[in-house]
Amino acid sequence: MYKILIIDRCQFSRHGLEKWLTQGHTFTSPVMVTSLNSLLLAREHIEHWQPSLVIADLSGFQDDPSQTQLITSIFAACGERSQVILLQYRPTRNYTHHAAVLVTLSxxxxxxxxxNMIESALSSRPWLNYTHTISxxxxxxxxxxxxLWLEGVSNPLIAGMLxxxxxxxxxxxxxxxxxLRMDNRFSPFLSPGERIIERTS
Structure with a gap:
């Protein structure tokens, strides 16, 4: 079994890709797929879940200065364990200098x-035989x-929406x-640099 993580801010794109990947006839080996719209959460998933492949559209994040360090931390978390296919909506910065990036596609x-690119990427990763469900x-x-929290929605509104x-x-x-080992309730809104400053002060 292979694990695939999808990172995309677009809900329709994220869920559409997840549904397509989990169709039984798409790949020769079974895949387990999860999808996220938060770089902070994606980094934690990569570190703990250790996916075989990350498929990411970073175009929705790159214009937000607070996300720049998180994008870099995504590639760092992948290291040699997880390969990355960038499946971009629009042209973005060139990330091919990161060792984890296999290819950039539109x-x-x-x-x-x-x-074919996903199959090729998966075939180069070790096949994992899970005897239990991964949570x-x-x-x-x-x-x-x-x-919703990251979008600044208040607690009463979150309660009503859910x-x-x-x-x-x-x-x-x-x-x-x-x-996620957050120091306080403001951590999701701080850049990694601000979190370090806050911890040391």
């Missing part, structure tokens, strides 16, 4: 070519809470901070 590339770092509900109580939102946020 989202307009024919599906057969994308399939993701955060639950789906925690991922939803984190996504049909849960305000106390449950607080509990989810506490669990997210513990799992």
């Amino acid at each position: 989202k307009k590339t024919q599906l057969q070519h994308i399939t 993701p770092l955060l639950t789906r509900q925690e991922e939803k809470v984190l996504s 049909s849960i109580s305000g106390k449950t939102v607080y509990t989810y946020k506490r669990n997210i901070r513990l799992k």
Whole structure:
């Protein structure tokens, strides 16, 4: 079994790619796929889940200065364990100098070519035989809470959108901070440099 992580800010693109990858006939070996719209969460997933392949569209993140260091940390987290296919919506900065980047493709590339590139990338990675189910770092509900939290949505509004109580939102946020080793409730909004300064002061 191979593990694939999709990173994309576009919900439709992310879920469409996840559905296509998990169709039984797409690849010769079974794949386990998870998709995220947060670079912070993606980095933690790469470090703990250690996917065989990361498929990322960074074009939605690159214009945000607070995301620049996180993009670099994604490549650093991949190291030699995880290869990266950049599947970009629009032309972006050149990331090919990062050792983890296998290839950069346009989202307009024919599906057969994308399939061939993914198959080639997976075949160069070790095949893992899982005898038990792997649990993701955060639950789906925690991922939803984190996504809304990062967008600056208030606790009462998060509670209303997810049909849960305000106390449950607080509990989810506490669990997210513990799992992602965040120092305080403002950590998701600080750049990595600001977090270091905050820790030392």
